[in-house]
Amino acid sequence: MNAYSGRGSHGDGPMDSILWFRDISMADLPRVGGKNASLGEMIGSLSRAGVRVPEGYATTAAAFRAFLRHDDLDRRIEEAISRLDPEDVDALAETAASIRQWVLSQPFPSDLERDIRSAHDTLVAVQDHPADVTWAVRSSATAEDLPDASFAGQQETYLHIAGAENVLDAVRSVFASLYTDRAIVYRAQHGFAGESVAISAGVQRMVRSDVGSSGVMFTVDTESGFDDVVLVTSAYGLGETVVQGAVNPDEYCVYKPALRAGRPAILKREVGTKAIAMRFAAGTGVGTSTETVDVPAADRVVFSISDTDVEELARAALTIEEHYGRPMDIEWARDGLDGKLYIVQARPETTVANHDRKRLQRYTLTAPGEVLARGRAVGTKIGAGRARVMHDLGEMHLFHEGDVLVADRTDPDWEPIMRRAAAIVTNRGGRTCHAAIVARELGIPAVVGTLDATRTLDDGDGVTVSCAAGDDGLVYRGRLDYSVEETAVDDLPALPVEVMLNVAVPDQAFSLAALPNSGVGLARLEFIVSTMIGIHPQALARVDEVPEPLRGEVLARTAAYASPRQFFVQRVAEGMSSIAAAFAPKPVIVRLSDFKTNEYAGLLGGELFEPTEENPMLGWRGASRYATERFADCFAMECEALRYVRDVMGLTNLQVMVPFVRTPQEAEEALAAMARNGLSRGVNGLEVMMMCEIPSNALRADEFLELFDGFSIGSNDLTQLTLGVDRDSELVAPAFDERDPAVLDLLDLAIAACNRHGKYVGICGQGPSDHPDFAAWLMERGIRSMSLNPDAVISTWLRLGERAAIAAG
Numbered sequence: 176m177n178a179y180s181g182r183g184s185h186g187d188g189p190m191d192s193i194l195w196f197r198d199i200s201m202a203d204l205p206r207v208g209g210k211n212a213s214l215g216e217m218i219g220s221l222s223r224a225g226v227r228v229p230e231g232y233a234t235t236a237a238a239f240r241a242f243l244r245h246d247d248l249d250r251r252i253e254e255a256i257s258r259l260d261p262e263d264v265d266a267l268a269e270t271a272a273s274i275r276q277w278v279l280s281q282p283f284p285s286d287l288e289r290d291i292r293s294a295h296d297t298l299v300a301v302q303d304h305p306a307d308v309t310w311a312v313r314s315s316a317t318a319e320d321l322p323d324a325s326f327a328g329q330q331e332t333y334l335h336i337a338g339a340e341n342v343l344d345a346v347r348s349v350f351a352s353l354y355t356d357r358a359i360v361y362r363a364q365h366g367f368a369g370e371s372v373a374i375s376a377g378v379q380r381m382v383r384s385d386v387g388s389s390g391v392m393f394t395v396d397t398e399s400g401f402d403d404v405v406l407v408t409s410a411y412g413l414g415e416t417v418v419q420g421a422v423n424p425d426e427y428c429v430y431k432p433a434l435r436a437g438r439p440a441i442l443k444r445e446v447g448t449k450a451i452a453m454r455f456a457a458g459t460g461v462g463t464s465t466e467t468v469d470v471p472a473a474d475r476v477v478f479s480i481s482d483t484d485v486e487e488l489a490r491a492a493l494t495i496e497e498h499y500g501r502p503m504d505i506e507w508a509r510d511g512l513d514g515k516l517y518i519v520q521a522r523p524e525t526t527v528a529n530h531d532r533k534r535l536q537r538y539t540l541t542a543p544g545e546v547l548a549r550g551r552a553v554g555t556k557i558g559a560g561r562a563r564v565m566h567d568l569g570e571m572h573l574f575h576e577g578d579v580l581v582a583d584r585t586d587p588d589w590e591p592i593m594r595r596a597a598a599i600v601t602n603r604g605g606r607t608c609h610a611a612i613v614a615r616e617l618g619i620p621a622v623v624g625t626l627d628a629t630r631t632l633d634d635g636d637g638v639t640v641s642c643a644a645g646d647d648g649l650v651y652r653g654r655l656d657y658s659v660e661e662t663a664v665d666d667l668p669a670l671p672v673e674v675m676l677n678v679a680v681p682d683q684a685f686s687l688a689a690l691p692n693s694g695v696g697l698a699r700l701e702f703i704v705s706t707m708i709g710i711h712p713q714a715l716a717r718v719d720e721v722p723e724p725l726r727g728e729v730l731a732r733t734a735a736y737a738s739p740r741q742f743f744v745q746r747v748a749e750g751m752s753s754i755a756a757a758f759a760p761k762p763v764i765v766r767l768s769d770f771k772t773n774e775y776a777g778l779l780g781g782e783l784f785e786p787t788e789e790n791p792m793l794g795w796r797g798a799s800r801y802a803t804e805r806f807a808d809c810f811a812m813e814c815e816a817l818r819y820v821r822d823v824m825g826l827t828n829l830q831v832m833v834p835f836v837r838t839p840q841e842a843e844e845a846l847a848a849m850a851r852n853g854l855s856r857g858v859n860g861l862e863v864m865m866m867c868e869i870p871s872n873a874l875r876a877d878e879f880l881e882l883f884d885g886f887s888i889g890s891n892d893l894t895q896l897t898l899g900v901d902r903d904s905e906l907v908a909p910a911f912d913e914r915d916p917a918v919l920d921l922l923d924l925a926i927a928a929c930n931r932h933g934k935y936v937g938i939c940g941q942g943p944s945d946h947p948d949f950a951a952w953l954m955e956r957g958i959r960s961m962s963l964n965p966d967a968v969i970s971t972w973l974r975l976g977e978r979a980a981i982a983a984g
Contacts, residue, residue: 192238192287193294196231196377207233207375208315213521214377221498226491228518231310231379232294236317238287239350239373248281252354261360264571264591271356278351283343291346294378295339302380309381310336311519312345314352317373331355334413334465335381335455342378349376357587382519385454385465387511388479389414390424391607392492395502397526397615398554398606401685401757402502404442405429405489408607409479411470412452414506414519420584420604420611421467423447423551423624425479429489430756430824438825440489441482442756443681443749446735447605448626449475476734480509487516495521526615537660538643539966544651547632548600550625552648553611555686557641558598558620559654564634565592579640581632585610593617598640600628600650622648645682660969667691667969668976672953673960674968677939680706681750684757687965691972694761694828695754696887696962697939700768700813703750705778708743712809714780715739721780729780740812747816748824755826762828764864764887764939764962768813769797769834792901797835797866802844814852822859832864832887837871839878846882856884864935868892873921876928885935886925887962890942894918913942914949926956935959943967947974954978 199207199215207215211233218228243249255270283291302308312333331352333345352358353374362372390409395402410417410424417424426445433440449470456466480488488507495518496503502524509516538557563578565571571592574580580596582589584603593599593613601610604623614621620642622628628650632638639655642648675696678684681703704712714721714729718739721729733742755763771791775781788794800806820826831854836842842865846856849863856863865872865879868889872879876886890913895902897918902911912918929936937960943950944967953961954975963971 191235192241192284192290193232193234195294196228196233196379199233205317206235206237207377208236208317208373209522210313210315210520211375211377212315214379216498217495217518217521221494224494226494226518227515229311229380229382231298231377233315233375233377234287234291234346236373236375238284239375241284242281242287242350245281245284248277251277256359259359261363264356267356267359271354271359274354275351278354279347281347283347288343291343291378292339295342298378298380308337309334310342310345311379311381312336312342312349313377313379313520314349315375315377316353316358317375335385346376346378350374355587357590360591379519382508382517383510383512384508385413385511387509387514388412389506389508390417392488392505392507393502393524393607394492394496394505395524396428396685397524397611398552399685399689401688403431403756403759404685405431405434405492406606407485407488407492408447408605409485410447410449410452411474411479412454412468413465414508415465416451416453416467417605417607418506418609419586420601420608420623421453422449422451422605423603423626424449424605424607426605427485427489428753429485430752431489431493432756432759433824433826434486434489434493436825439482439486439823441485441749442753444478444735444745446476446478448624449479476731478735484509484516491516491518499523526612537966538641538657539660540639540641540643540651540655540657542656544639544653544655546649547638547652548622548625548628548650550600550622550628550648551604551606551611552642552644552646553599553606553614553621553623554619554642556618556620557639557643557657559637559639559657560597562600562632562634562636562638564629564632566629579638581628581634582610583629584608585613598622600625600632600638600640602626602628620648622650625650645680645686647682667972668980670954670972670975671979672958672975673937674972674975675937675939675960675962676968677962677964678754681753683965684754688757690965690968692758692761692968693960694758695763696937696960697832698751698754698763698765700747700751700765701770701774703747704768704770705774707746707750709779710739710743711775711778711781711784712743712812713784714778715743716808716812721783725780725783732779743812744816744819747813748819751817751829752820752824752826755820755829759826759828762830762862764830764832765817766832766834766866766887767797767801768809771796792895798833798841798845799835799837801833801848807848810848811852814849814854818853821861822853827860830862830864832866833883834866834889835868835892836865836879837869839875839882842879842882862935866892867925868896868940870897870921873925873928876925877932880928880932880934883934886929886937888922888925888936888938888940888958890918890922890938890940893921893940894942897921913940914946914952919952922953923956926953926958929959930957937962943971947971950975951978955982 196215196218201212201216204212299305336345388411393406407427408424410422416422424447428443430440430442451467453465504522504524506520508519560577560579562581563574564581574592576595577597579598581600584601599614599621601623620640637654639651673693675694676692677697678695679702733739736742772785772788773791776785801810833845862884864885864887865883866889867886894913900911939962943961944964
């Protein structure tokens with residue numbers, strides 16, 4: 176006989192005050208709240224699809240209201256709340272504490288107590304090891320997790336509860352948690368009348384993540400609104416450390432189309448510091464204590480779950496999202512005893528609705544400043560105000576509207592002052608911590624995981640918090656000037672030329688993809704090497720040749736990967752796949768490495784492997800490196816990374832460009848080196864472009880075009896080499912001008928040759944972004960695309976539209 180049989184989802188069984196999760200669906204949200212309705216929906220509808228959720232039961236809203244009606248408790252509560260001024264923090268705290276004590280002192284109705292005890296016995300009876308099982312008792316408000324309001328974190332969860340008596344105590348404590356300070360204020364601010372919200376207690380088998388790992392997933396990139404990825408965070412121990420921001424977790428970004436195609440799908444991995452883990456200390460009742468323990472140093476520098484785990488979680492998230500038909504916020508846990516992954520909560524994601532992808536806002540600092548702290552950016556805005564460094568909630572009265580909240584971390588108790596902040600800065604936390612979630616909901620910038628902001632920022636000083644530079648969140652001294660540009664992307668005119676983007680770092684790709692564009696005309700591989708790797712590739716390929724202590728530092732930085740060489744390959748693949756995924760199926764043209772010797776020497780270990788050149792600009796760079804024995808193993812790593820992105824992950828919109836090719840012979844040698852490493856032009860749709868940036872490229876364009884699929888003009892180097900001007904020298908920089916007749920003649924030759932051969936021709940240099948008249952000249956000469964800096968896209972597009980309209984006349 177089914178141990179759970181005889182309990183209907185609409186009160187037609189012997190237990191009217193509880194419902195089994197397997198009998199619950201989202202239609203029961205008014206009866207058991209959003210959290211419990213979602214758990215029941217997943218158990219009933221998604222378990223066959225591989226979504227693993229612990230079984231359990233929920234008390235009903237009717238049971239809660241019956242509990243309150245005894246001795247007129249509901250009337251006393253309503254009267255107490257009606258007299259409250261939510262802005263009076265002290266009175267709020269005092270009243271809320273009194274109400275909670277009333278609830279905790281209230282006896283259960285006899286039928287509710289009887290049903291909970293009976294359900295507890297039934298659940299224990301079906302456990303493999305009943306003596307060891309403990310329970311999680313979670314709160315679920317009946318207005319919780321609605322699409323337009325998030326009650327997440329407003330009530331309490333009690334973990335590691337053993338025995339029927341302790342479960343009963345935990346259920347009563349859940350009922351009391353409806354009346355915390357923050358919950359009362361939140362309901363008032365969102366227009367929920369007291370009687371319209373009830374609470375349900377969900378009781379599930381405890382997933383022992385305290386000896387495993389846990390985290391949060393979002394089925395959308397919460398910063399940009401890009402919806403083709405699943406964001407996964409992970410840390411050791413109980414999930415509270417991740418949600419509360421007490422730990423900087425590992426982060427993974429997973430590409431949904433690759434998941435659906437059964438391909439490797441992880442776009443990005445970031446190792447978090449994971450300095451602490453929360454474990455259970457002693458006891459198995461409502462007062463069960465937890466303790467935070469230091470994570471061993473060796474475990475901090477490696478990932479807390481495997482790639483296989485990440486993709487299993489992401490597939491579950493994708494299944495959940497497809498079932499609900501909207502972006503989801505999901506909590507997961509890995510049981511350290513049975514090794515399995517479980518979904519413990521799923522609710523609608525409430526911040527992505529704030530992303531209006533038809534109207535774009537771009538925040539830009541207009542004044543330089545001194546960086547005082549840096550961490551992970553939340554959002555893309557800039558905020559400024561007086562830093563208020565707060566160490567505990569007893570200092571709440573010192574916080575004023577428009578201040579910048581600076582704290583070690585935040586939890587729901589901080590929300591009353593977070594709602595008045597111009598920005599938030601925390602020492603600890605990742606992109607899914609409490610501070611990050613609330614900041615997104617409020618639409619204010621936050622920088623989390625700075626490690627030391629409470630020490631480096633002085634209380635009362637003016638600061639500027641910038642999240643406008645990708646993942647890197649920066650806190651500057653003083654209140655700096657910044658601008659905000661807003662554009663309606665559907666108002667742009669049609670153009671006879673494609674507008675593409677120059678993308679410097681992968682962190683910005685998801686946000687930049689929202690700009691109007693025809694793809695990426697220039698993604699520089701060396702930017703990924705410098706920002707995501709920071710180590711000379713030779714020091715990774717030949718780590719055994721690196722002397723101590725440098726070798727130890729290289730090994731420490733790469734400890735999370737199978738080997739130093741694999742660190743390079745995977746990091747380059749992660750950077751390039753992130754850009755390719757963001758813009759797919761539009762083309763993304765990646766330029767192979769074009770470091771000069773002095774730039775390579777600046778990387779960790781670079782001085783061991785780089786020669787000293789008098790003029791690195793004209794030295795050993797670009798294509799001249801690829802076929803040489805001295806650089807062959809480094810180039811092989813580049814090719815392996817790009818081949819993985821294209822052939823394994825399936826992102827064939829990634830195309831390749833060869834830089835600084837002096838002669839057709841050098842071009843042939845570079846293409847042969849690519850082919851030896853699995854990147855053959857024409858295979859699996861691979862197009863290979865050439866940077867046209869040396870006068871010989873334009874003068875011998877027909878010969879070069881026999882070997883390549885087109886040109887991407889690098890106007891910066893072409894202008895320097897045509898005019899003999901170093902644009903970085905303040906002594907001669909005024910002579911640098913892409914519009915000089917000599918440069919224009921060479922550009923005319925290159926464009927005409929490509930059009931004559933029916934091949935691609937674009938420009939990715941700085942010129943069109945800086946000079947609207949130059950951009951118009953290129954358009955009139957028949958260039959196929961212009962790849963612009965993101966901050967110049969809208970203005971250049973509008974000017975080109977005006978010029979095209981005049982020409983059409």
